[in-house]
Amino acid sequence: MPTSYDLNLLRVLLCLLEERSVSRAAEKLCLTQSAVSKQLAKLRLQLNDPLFVRHAGGLSPTPRVRNLAPTLRQWLQTANQMLEAEGFEPSSSQRSFRCSVNETCFATLLPRFFGKLSRLAPGLKLATHKLSAGSIEGLQHGEYDFAILTRDNDPRAPSHLQVKHLPKQVRCLELYREDHVCLVRKGHPVLQQAWDLNTYLQQAHLSCECEVGERWLLHTVLAEQGLHIENSTLTADFFAATMLCQSSDLVFTCTRSFAQEVVNTHKLAQLPLPVEMAPFSYLLAWPEHLEEDPAHRWLRQLILEYCQG
Incomplete structure (x- = not known):
C-alpha cells in the first residue's frame, strides 16, 4: 500500500467518472489513452479498489467511486477557488x-x-x-x-x-415565464376549421418525453373535466417530434418559444392551446x-x- 498519494490523479478519477470512457477522458484531459490507463492503474492501487467495471457501453463506477464523487467535486472546487x-x-x-x-x-x-x-x-x-x-x-x-x-x-x-x-x-x-401552444403541419385540415377545445381533443396527438415523463399538467387539467387527449405517438426528442409533426396530421403541444423557433425553419403552423393553464417558469438553478x-x-x-x- 503506498504511503504517499498523487493528488493530481484525483482529477483523472473525476474525469473518468464524468466521461465513463478512457478515450473521452484522455481527449478532455489532453492526454493519450495510454497515459490515462496508466493513471487509472495507479488510482486502483492507491485506493485498493477496481474503481470502474468495463462493459459494452463504457465504464461503470464501483460503489466506492460513487461514494467519493461528491467529495471529489468539492475538493476540485476548493482547489479552483484557491487558484x-x-x-x-x-x-x-x-x-x-x-x-x-x-x-x-x-x-x-x-x-x-x-x-x-x-x-x-x-x-x-x-x-x-x-x-x-x-x-x-x-x-x-x-x-x-x-x-x-x-x-x-x-x-x-x-x-x-x-x-x-x-x-x-x-x-x-x-429566467422568464411562458406558456404552451400547438404545432401542426402547413396544410393541416384543422387550419380550415374553428380551432377550439373540441377540435383539439378530436385530433391525434404527438407527445414528447421530458423530465416529468409522458404525462404532465395538461393531462391533469383535462382529467379534472373528464377529458383526455389521444397520444398516438411518443418520442423522446423535441426535434424528432418536429419532423414527425410536419410530415403527418399529428398535433404537437410544446412551449411557445420552441414553437417560434421551429416554425421559421420547418413547414409548420402555430395555434393557441385551447386549455387554460398558468404560465410556467424557466429557472436557473445551482x-x-x-x-x-x-x-x-x-x-x-x-x-x-x-x-x-
Whole structure:
C-alpha cells in the first residue's frame, strides 16, 4: 500500500467518472489513452479498489467511486477557488462547468449567451446535458454545476413539479415565464376549421418525453373535466417530434418559444392551446456550495443578463 498519494490523479478519477470512457477522458484531459490507463492503474492501487467495471457501453463506477464523487467535486472546487484567490479572469480561465438543460433550451436559451461566452472566456468549457429526472439530485451531489429547468406555477400541478418545491441545497432564479401552444403541419385540415377545445381533443396527438415523463399538467387539467387527449405517438426528442409533426396530421403541444423557433425553419403552423393553464417558469438553478465561487458567479450573471426577462 503506498504511503504517499498523487493528488493530481484525483482529477483523472473525476474525469473518468464524468466521461465513463478512457478515450473521452484522455481527449478532455489532453492526454493519450495510454497515459490515462496508466493513471487509472495507479488510482486502483492507491485506493485498493477496481474503481470502474468495463462493459459494452463504457465504464461503470464501483460503489466506492460513487461514494467519493461528491467529495471529489468539492475538493476540485476548493482547489479552483484557491487558484482564483486573486480574482476570476474570464479571458484566461480554463474552468469546466457541467450544465443540465431542459431540451427546448438548446434551441431557445443557449444561443442567447453562448456566443458571448465563447468570446469573453474562450478557454472556459461548458458541457451541456439533457435534463433528466435525476438532474436535481445531480445538482445536490455536485454532478452538475447548473441546471436550466421548468417548474409550474399552476396550483393544480403535482407539488414536486411546482416552483416552490426545490431542495434547500439548491439555489435558483427565475429566467422568464411562458406558456404552451400547438404545432401542426402547413396544410393541416384543422387550419380550415374553428380551432377550439373540441377540435383539439378530436385530433391525434404527438407527445414528447421530458423530465416529468409522458404525462404532465395538461393531462391533469383535462382529467379534472373528464377529458383526455389521444397520444398516438411518443418520442423522446423535441426535434424528432418536429419532423414527425410536419410530415403527418399529428398535433404537437410544446412551449411557445420552441414553437417560434421551429416554425421559421420547418413547414409548420402555430395555434393557441385551447386549455387554460398558468404560465410556467424557466429557472436557473445551482448548488448552494457554488454560491460564492467567483467563476460560477460570473457565468450565472452572464446567463441572467442574456436570458432573463
